[in-house]
Amino acid sequence: MKNPPALDQLIAALKVLPGVGPKTAQRMAFHLLQRDKAGADKLARALDRALTKLTHCERCNTFSETPLCSICADPERRPDQLCVVEMPADLMTLEQAKCYQGLYFVLMGRISPLDNIGPKDVNLDKLMVRALDEVVEEVVIATNFTAEGEVTAHMIAELLKERGPKVSRIARGMPVGGELEYVDLSTLAQAVYERKSLTPPADPSAQPG
Amino acid sequence: MSQQGRVDRQPGYLLHTQPYRETSLLVEVFTPQHGRFTLVARGARRPRADVRGVLLPFQPLTLSWFGKGEVRTLHTAEWNGGVPQLSGIRLVCGFYLNELMLKLTARDDAEPRAFTIYDQAVRALAQTHSLSSVLRRYELRLLQALGYAGSFACDLHGELIDPAADYLCRGGALPERASGEAAGPSVCLPGAELLAIEADDYAAASTRRAARSLLRLLLTDLLGEEPLASRELLQAINAIAD
Numbered sequence: 001m002k003n004p005p006a007l008d009q010l011i012a013a014l015k016v017l018p019g020v021g022p023k024t025a026q027r028m029a030f031h032l033l034q035r036d037k038a039g040a041d042k043l044a045r046a047l048d049r050a051l052t053k054l055t056h057c058e059r060c061n062t063f064s065e066t067p068l069c070s071i072c073a074d075p076e077r078r079p080d081q082l083c084v085v086e087m088p089a090d091l092m093t094l095e096q097a098k099c100y101q102g103l104y105f106v107l108m109g110r111i112s113p114l115d116n117i118g119p120k121d122v123n124l125d126k127l128m129v130r131a132l133d134e135v136v137e138e139v140v141i142a143t144n145f146t147a148e149g150e151v152t153a154h155m156i157a158e159l160l161k162e163r164g165p166k167v168s169r170i171a172r173g174m175p176v177g178g179e180l181e182y183v184d185l186s187t188l189a190q191a192v193y194e195r196k197s198l199t200p201p202a203d204p205s206a207q208p209g
Numbered sequence: 210m211s212q213q214g215r216v217d218r219q220p221g222y223l224l225h226t227q228p229y230r231e232t233s234l235l236v237e238v239f240t241p242q243h244g245r246f247t248l249v250a251r252g253a254r255r256p257r258a259d260v261r262g263v264l265l266p267f268q269p270l271t272l273s274w275f276g277k278g279e280v281r282t283l284h285t286a287e288w289n290g291g292v293p294q295l296s297g298i299r300l301v302c303g304f305y306l307n308e309l310m311l312k313l314t315a316r317d318d319a320e321p322r323a324f325t326i327y328d329q330a331v332r333a334l335a336q337t338h339s340l341s342s343v344l345r346r347y348e349l350r351l352l353q354a355l356g357y358a359g360s361f362a363c364d365l366h367g368e369l370i371d372p373a374a375d376y377l378c379r380g381g382a383l384p385e386r387a388s389g390e391a392a393g394p395s396v397c398l399p400g401a402e403l404l405a406i407e408a409d410d411y412a413a414a415s416t417r418r419a420a421r422s423l424l425r426l427l428l429t430d431l432l433g434e435e436p437l438a439s440r441e442l443l444q445a446i447n448a449i450a451d
Contacts, residue, residue, distance in 0.1 A: 019230050019231070111442065113301075113304045113305075113308060113438040113439040113441075113442050114224075114225045114304060114307060114308055114311065114438065114439070115227070116438050118438060118441065118442060118445075119442070119445055147265070147266045147267070147295075147300060147303070147304070150294075150296055150300055151300055151301060151304065151442070154296070154297045154298070154300065154301070154446070155442075155445075155446060158446055158449045158450055159449055161449075161450075184259070184261075184262035184263065184288070185262075185288050185290060186262045186263060186265060186268065186288045186290070186294075187262050189290055189293075190293070190294055193293045193294075
């Protein structure tokens with residue numbers, strides 16, 4: 001027996017989600033249609049609204065309903081610092097850490113040569129325009145400490161070299177409150193390779209923020 | 210009860226990872242006795258997963274896994290250490306090692322020699338300043354270990370290479386004394402350069418140039434004209450740096 005075309009279309013549409021195959025898509029479709037019609041209606045409206053309302057913030061490239069996102073539009077934020085992150089989720093986590101008062105730029109991805117994602121696919125052109133606006137004095141690169149995040153950081157640093165803003169990378173090392181005995185070995189090894197000097201004493205003006 | 214297809218404590222490198230389901234990773238690994246294959250690392254993307262700081266590319270690992278079929282399951286991964294994590298341009302070179310390995314090897318073929326060559330190249334990348342000679346040596350030795358290239362000590366007729374003569378090199382063939390016309394893609398190189406390349410002696414800039422054109426020819430012959438993504442990235446970064 002064949003499904004009605006509308007049902008087939010719904011199942012095919014649900015398969016676009018990552019990790020959803022034909023069986024899961026079919027189960028989701030039956031659930032939405034049979035058990036949770038209100039939920040299905042809500043999903044349809046939310047999806048429609050997100051697709052029509054959401055764009056990328058013209059300054060930081062994150063998702064936004066307005067041309068400027070709420071952070072970029074906030075006059076309290078420091079305009080001379082720009083923090084580069086891979087995804088909006090990274091921005092949210094940094095905000096929760098309450099350690100940074102500057103502005104952001106969201107790449108919406110990372111360079112990954114083995115997945116054929118090159119520099120052109122991660123909005124580096126837009127970042128360059130943003131970082132070289134002559135207001136930004138420091139670019140803080142906060143891409144992930146994965147091989148792909150590191151390559152992305154290197155590329156950004158090379159692009160910004162001798163172009164004006166100071167470029168920094170967030171630090172990697174021992175976790176806060178970490179005990180050597182229990183920390184994983186690769187983290188400990190890298191913390192030793194990237195140890196920092198305590199002589200002369202750390203500059204007291206080098207406070208985060 | 211022992212698990213089916215259980216293999217314990219093999220040296221290995223991780224070539225590539227991709228997210229799988231909610232919290233797992235699919236990792237492409239390379240081992241000397243079992244070649245290149247895919248493992249699923251269950252729960253590896255959970256926030257406090259033990260293997261999170263272990264499943265790193267360009268780090269020598271000890272892997273145990275079980276299962277049969279195309280995708281096996283990672284049981285444990287241990288970090289052996291001794292190699293600082295690659296960064297900057299070295300990291301891009303590392304991606305190039307991996308891309309070549311992924312494209313040149315077949316799955317599940319034991320390649321102990323290729324493994325040794327990869328291991329030496331990663332360790333060299335972490336230390337040396339002469340990155341291009343590491344890459345050239347890796348390209349040549351990998352092609353030779355996988356049977357795609359022969360030794361450059363002898364020519365097509367089994368005679369020793371004469372340092373003073375010029376030789377015509379083609380993909381998939383031994384060098385031949387140059388005799389004027391050349392059909393198809395080829396490079397013409399002095400015998401002395403071929404001998405230097407075969408001896409891993411990249412001290413002279415002319416040898417590095419010769420090796421670059423020779424290996425570019427051999428790789429294009431095998432992989433086609435489709436560009437290697439990591440090589441393009443390396444060129445893009447070098448172009449900015451200049």
